[in-house]
Amino acid sequence: MDILKIFLYLLVYPGLLFLFVYSTFVEWIDRKLYAKFQNRMGPMYTGSHGILQPIADFVKLMAKEDIVPDKADKKLFNAVPILALTSVLTAGLLLPVWHFSDAFQSATSFQGDLIVIAYLLALPSFAYFLAGWASASMYSAIGGVRVLTLLFAYEVPMFLAILSPAVMAGSWRMAEIAAYYQANPWYLLINVFAFAVAVVALQAKLERVPFDIPHAETEVVGGAFTEYSGRKLAMFRLLADIQMVVGAGMIAALFLGGFPGGLIPGFIWFVVKTLIVVFILAAMRSVTARLRIDQMVSFSWKWLAPLALLQLVIVIFLKGYLQ
Amino acid sequence: MALEKLVKWSRVSSPWLLHFNSGACNGCDIETLAALMPRFDLERFGVLLKSTPRHADVLVCTGAVTRQQAARLKRIYEQMAEPKFVVAVGACACSGNVFRGCYSVLEGVDQVIPVNAYIPGCAAKPDAIIDGVAKLLGALKNG
Amino acid sequence: MTFEEIKKILEDNLKGKIKELINPFPRRMTLWVDKADALETCKVLKEKAGFYHLSTITGRDTGDKLEALYHFAQNGMSLTLRLQTDKSNPTLSTTIAVYPGAIFYEREVHDLVGINFEGHPDMRPLVLPEDWPQGVYPLRKDWHYNREKGAIE
Amino acid sequence: MSTFILPVGPQHPALKEPTSFRFMVDGETVVDADLRLGYNHRGIEKGCEERTYIQDLYLLERVCGICSNVHMTVFAQGVEKLMGIEPPKRGLFIRCLMGELERVHSHLLWLGVAGHEVGFDTFFMYTWRDREIVEDILEMISGNRVNYGMQTFGGVRRDLDEMQIKKALDGIAALKARTPYYLNIGASEPTLVARIAGVGVLPKAKALELNAAGPTTRASGVDFDVRKDDPYAGFGEHIPFNIVTDEGGDVLARVVVRAKELMESYNICEYILKNLPAGDIRVKAPRKVPEGEVVSRAEAQRGECIHYIRSNGTDKPDRVKVRAPTLANWPATLYMLRGGYVADIPIVMAAIDPCLSCTDRMAIITDPKGNEKVWNWETLRQYGIDFYRKRGIKL
Known part of the structure; x- marks a missing residue:
């Protein structure tokens, strides 16, 4: 029975099949929202409302x-492209979407899975750099270098931000962190700064406006890509969508209380909470213009990182107070 | 076959454009842009404007091809990935229009690269551009 | 200024150098001088007659000669200055010292009709394609465009 | 100094036609500028000599898609002079109406593009949306959105009926209500003003010396407007209007001049539509044109448009010379760019509303040894936006 469960987990939910279908859905939502913000319709005729x-x-x-x-x-x-796609798919498996008992530590939920998912989500950036480098094209190379520069800017605030809920919950396991906040929902409000930092950093990680510097069409044509x-471009696009889903899922698990209630309610919670994050990401993309790379770096270090540190300090003090 | 059908459907549903001005009077360019603006919104059909030839499926050419631009037009076309389609927007791109016989003009896009669809009109209206793209897609669907 | 006023100014300042001065349409006049007097005429036009604006220069092939028509403008009057040069040695002196705005017009005329403007700092092609053969001027009457079919793949 | 070359393809999804620019740059400052046209040279003037007059009319309409009507008007009225015919008053009024409607559509287009160049895309979307109103009016009157084909020798080709007049008046009233908003944004929105005030200054003396035309020179305080200086198509005698000038001489002044000209154009259109004289719209024109030569001028959206037409007694002209206003403005533009910041290049060039050609490729020469960087328009535009953002001006 357990074997079957693991196969289901790997291939159907939240594995390959679900991530593929849901990521296309999320891209559709994102495009529709972006078009609506611009007073347009967005895709209409491919499936119902372009779904x-x-x-x-x-x-x-x-x-x-x-x-x-x-x-x-x-x-x-x-x-x-295959390496990068594999890494985000693996990251998807680590999301605590099924109800896990604390005692059952499987291959996909273990002490420290938070660190692993953060690393797996960072891998595509290196892949982009390598892709740009391997293309032997001027635009690609510039795009690739910009990816790395950006990585240094957003990765530290991202890590600091996800540290706060972990410290509060006293665990490195996402399922446990989620369970902690499900038990104490009010504590979610403590992490509001970290949540903001994490969402902005995720937007940068996904290289979307205003942080789409590595593949700014008007500057470096298609950047690293x-x-x-053909199919390698398709993989990159799919990878970006899945990265968005997994990133949103991670933020939902850490900052929005996870996905309680077993298989079906957990699934519904997952969709609702990731869509909340996606909505924020789409709105951010609609109302901002592209930053320049040094502005991005200074923004990260002047605002995002200090804010995340402040949050960490608050959390540590509160934790001491509450105990 | 089911797979072939799926591929055909996907091609019809997701044409990505690359716009190239090969010596136009600006009329067709404005109208091509207007087709992407809120009023006409080509994205409804899954059309996206791409900036690199590698990503695009449909090359939208406006203007009678001038001598200076011919070599570039050819290079851009060669950089695109198969299957690729060329749409000549406007009478100039179709045949040279009134510029036929002028010394610096090559009389139409099809003198340089093969063309799949011709959208006549001087300038081609956004409605006509949308119609032309839809007809190209319809032809793909049926044959 | 009216035609009569301008005529008087020009006749006072360009004694004996005017080949023709007519007023074919209302608010239009044509002045014809020898090409040796071009610069002096331009100075008079700008400083005395108030033609501050040079609209453009037309190059024309009359058959045996090449002609440059300078179109000047002021409020209410447009003047065409006619200069002619031989086809065998088509040169005119540049007017950019008086009208700096002439710089591109002279280059264009050089491209299309083949008049050399002596003293012009930069006579590179302006509008013709890069692969255009040297010494071929498309707007001359003896040049006709014959496109070979199939010459371009 | 950076020495690598970034080659940029000739295609771009903006409405830019290709031209090549070279800039000598010392650090952030432009030392010298040079341009190469011809990527869009089609040989129209030679083509005119091989076609009949009525064919030329439609060939010249396609000199430029944005100011098509102006070229047609200029050629038609020049040939009318040679033929010795005078269009009826109603025809002249409709000719004038088309010109003004075209000015409205072009200025709205330009305001949007100018916003785009400084990174103000909302402005771009807004003005292009409103532009559709005037496009609708033009389509209703002429049957086409871009090349109208309205003018002919001896008058115009289509008449207006009562219902069309009413619809056109409604549309213009709607635009008239919206335009002060753009003027307000252009002249007072602090970030936009910071980006365009004092940029690309063209003093009055230089504007005169370099023979600039249109809104470019009017924004430098020169009241040079062919509609006033050399009245045509019912201007002057019948149709009242004011010349808009501004003393600023910078890009801000050009925005203000264009926005105010929009208001003038609305007034002209309303006046024409309300006072349209009765009668014919055209007279019959002969096929052959008597020998002669004529200079014909009109005020296009971008400045003075001038044609020289020489006839030789046949049904084909002997020589047609076309000078579109953009060429007149290049010397002044190169002057404005010298000594300015690299970041200001896009908006300064956009400020003259280049039409016969815009830029797609430009070489930035960073030091006297001739190390080149090739930038495209968008890179430069983005550079300009970023340059100012770094200095605290955000849009």
Whole structure:
């Protein structure tokens, strides 16, 4: 029975199948919201209200010619999208979406899974850099270098921000952190600064406006993906969507109280809470313009990191007080 | 076959455009832009404007091709990934229009690269551009 | 200024150098001088007659000669200055010392008709394509465009 | 100094036509500027000599898609002079109406693009939305949105009926209500003003010396407007209007001039629509044109548009010379760019509303040894936006 459960977990929910379907849905939601903010309709005719649009994009790209530039480092060029996609899919498995008893420490929920998911979510950025490097194109190389620069800017605030709820709950296991806040819902309000920092850092991690510096169309054409076409581009796009889902799921687990109540209610909670995060991300994308890279770096270090530190200090003091 | 059907459906549903001005009078360019603006909103059909030829499926050309631009047009076309389609927007891009016979003009996009759909009109209205793109997609669907 | 007023100013300042001075339409006049007097005429036009604006320069092939028509403007009057030069040695002196705005117009005329403007700092092609053959001027009457079919793949 | 070359493809999803610019740059300052046209050279003037007059009319309409009507008007009225015919008053009024409606659509387009260049995309969306109102009026009158084909020798080709007049008046009233809002934003919104005030200054003396035209020179305090200086199509005698000038000479002044000109154009349109004289819209024109030469001028949206037409007694002209206003403004633009910041290049160039060609590729020469960086318009635009953001001016 346990074996079956694990296979279900790996392949269906929250594994491969669910992440694929849900990430396309999230992309659709994101595009619709963005269009609505701009007074447009967004996709309309592919499926009901364009709901199948991201799937159509994906299938079309899969069926397209796959060009590998002559000058590119071919092995690396081909391997990078698969590596990056694998890392975010693995990260997806770590989300505490099924009800886990504290005693049952499986392969996907263990002490320290918080650290692992944070690392797995950081891996795609390195992959982007390698992709840009392997393409042997000027735009790609610049895009790749920008990815790394950005990584240094948002990664520290991100880690500091996710530290706060963990310290409060006294655990490095996401299921336990979620359970702690389910038991004490009011404590969620304590982490409000960390939540804000984490959402902004996630937006930067996803490289969306205002932090879409690495692949700013108007500056470096397609950034690290300039030379990518066909199914590798499809993988990169899918990867970005899944990263959004997993990132939103992680934030929901840490800051919004997780997904209680077993399989079905947990699923509903997961959808509702990740959509809240996605809504914030889409709104942020609509109302801002692109920053320049040094502005992004100074913004991270001047505002995000200190804010996250402040939050940590608050949490530590409160924790002492409450005990 | 089911898979073929799926692929065809996806191609029809998700055409990504690349806009290239090959020596137009600006009329068709304005109208192409207007087609993407809130009033016409081409994104309804899944159309996105892309900035690199590698990502695009449909090359939208406006203007009778001038000598200076011909080589570039060809290069852009070669950079696009298969399957790729070319839409000539406006009478100039279709045949050279009134510029036929002028010394610095090559009389239409099809003199340089193969064209899949011609959208006539001087300038082609946004409605016509949308119609042309839809017809191209319809032709793809059926054949 | 009316045509009569301008005529008087020009006749006072350019004694004996005017080949033709007519008023074909209301608010239009044409002045024809020898190409050697071009700069002096321009100075008079700008400083004495009030033609502060140079609209453009037209290059024209009359058959045996090349012609440059300078279109000047002021409030209520537009003047065309006609200068002619031989086709075998088409040169005119540049007017950018008096009208700095002429710089692109002279380059354009050089491109299309092939008049050399002596003293112009920069006679590179302005509008013709990069692969355009040297010494071919599309707006001359003896040049016709014959496109070979299939020349371009 | 950075020495790598970033080659930029010639295509871009903005409405830019290709032209090449080279800038000599010392640090942040532009030392010298040079341009190369011709990416859009089609050989229209030679083409005119090989076509009949009525064909030329439609060829010249396609010189530019934004000021198509002006080129048609200028050519038509020049040939009318050679033919010795005079269009009826109603025809002249409708000719004038088309010109003003076109000015409205072009200025609205420009305001949007100017907003876009300084990173104010909301402005862009707003003005382009309102532009659709005037596009609707133009489509209702002429049947087309861009190249109207309204002018012909001896008058205009289509008449207006009562219902069209009413609809046009409604549309103009709607626009008239919206435009003060743009003027207000352009002249007082602090971040936008900080970005455009004192930028690209063209003093009055220089504007005169470099023969600039249109709103560019009017914003430098020169009241040069062909509609007043050389009245055509019912201006002057019949249709009252004011020349808008501003003493500022900078980009801000150009925004203000254009916004105020919009208000003037609305007034002209309303006046024409309310006082449209009865009668024919055109007279019959002969096929052959007597020998002669004529200079014909009109005020396009961007400045003076001038055609020189020489006929030789046949049904084809001997020489047609077209000078669109943008070429007249390039010397002044190069002057404005010199000594300015690199970040200001996009808005300064956009401020003259370049039409016959815009930029897609520009070379930035960073030191006298000739190390080149090739930037595209968007890079430069973004650079400009960022440059000011760094100095605390955000939009």
